[in-house]
Amino acid sequence: MDIISNYWDNQPCNVNHSNKEVGTKEYFEEVTKRKYFVEPHIITFAEFPKYREKNVLEVGCGIGTAAQSFIEHGANYMGIDISSKSIEICKKRFDVFGLKGELIVCDIEKVDNLGEFDLVYSFGVLHHTLYPKIAIENIYKMLKPDGEFKLMLYAKNSLKNFMIKDGLDQYEAQYGVPVAYTYTYDEIYSLLSKFSDITIEQTHIFPYKIEEYKQYKYVKQEYFELMPKELFTCLEKNIGWHLCVTCTKKLIK
Numbered sequence: 001m002d003i004i005s006n007y008w009d010n011q012p013c014n015v016n017h018s019n020k021e022v023g024t025k026e027y028f029e030e031v032t033k034r035k036y037f038v039e040p041h042i043i044t045f046a047e048f049p050k051y052r053e054k055n056v057l058e059v060g061c062g063i064g065t066a067a068q069s070f071i072e073h074g075a076n077y078m079g080i081d082i083s084s085k086s087i088e089i090c091k092k093r094f095d096v097f098g099l100k101g102e103l104i105v106c107d108i109e110k111v112d113n114l115g116e117f118d119l120v121y122s123f124g125v126l127h128h129t130l131y132p133k134i135a136i137e138n139i140y141k142m143l144k145p146d147g148e149f150k151l152m153l154y155a156k157n158s159l160k161n162f163m164i165k166d167g168l169d170q171y172e173a174q175y176g177v178p179v180a181y182t183y184t185y186d187e188i189y190s191l192l193s194k195f196s197d198i199t200i201e202q203t204h205i206f207p208y209k210i211e212e213y214k215q216y217k218y219v220k221q222e223y224f225e226l227m228p229k230e231l232f233t234c235l236e237k238n239i240g241w242h243l244c245v246t247c248t249k250k251l252i253k
Contacts, residue, residue: 032174055118057121058110059080060080066249068097109134120142127150155182159240185243200243
């Protein structure tokens with residue numbers, strides 16, 4: 001597990017979403033703007049206003065973009081991450097914006113007693129854990145009855161995965177990561193076998209040219225620029241990179 005934590009300590013997720021000085025207000029504002037611009041489905045999926053005065057645990061809080069959104073919408077927030085560097089940057093965000101919440105460096109595979117939560121949220125994290133089944137079992141234990149679990153996992157049946165397999169795309173969040181799983185719908189149902197009311201929405205195709213994107217310019221690939229919006233949306237729903245999953249803890253009577 002040290003290999004995984006060391007990897008994310010060296011490059012916390014989304015740390016390069018701004019070229020401003022890390023830890024400044026301008027830096028965090030740009031990170032947030034870029035994150036929600038490139039992945040607008042996060043706002044719909046997370047349903048931040050829904051969890052006002054609710055207890056929320058985020059597994060893999062990174063540098064705190066979702067954390068800030070949950071807190072600003074009134075949630076009682078706790079964030080954990082395996083990366084001490086990510087937590088360090090996230091704490092700077094809390095200081096800059098006066099956010100109240102708890103941040104802990106810990107491994108979800110090794111902890112199941114952080115409290116009882118109305119929501120556990122984990123976006124793009126659990127497919128990087130060595131034993132996601134153990135992580136999910138621990139999450140289940142910490143959810144209140146009827147509590148919700150929202151997670152995003154990478155899709156095996158996706159344009160991005162096909163491109164990676166054929167060597168057509170190198171610039172990926174999971175590129176070089178020690179662990180990066182992809183999933184089918186059936187594999188997700190199996191992984192979440194103790195949960196009820198499972199819904200899965202597939203979405204997100206990254207349309208921009210990589211070199212321009214690295215320079216903070218948003219220039220679409222020609223084939224996406226010319227594509228009708230309806231067709232692009234259709235492709236996202238069927239071969240998108242993100243599987244956004246919502247489910248509920250139902251106790252067996």
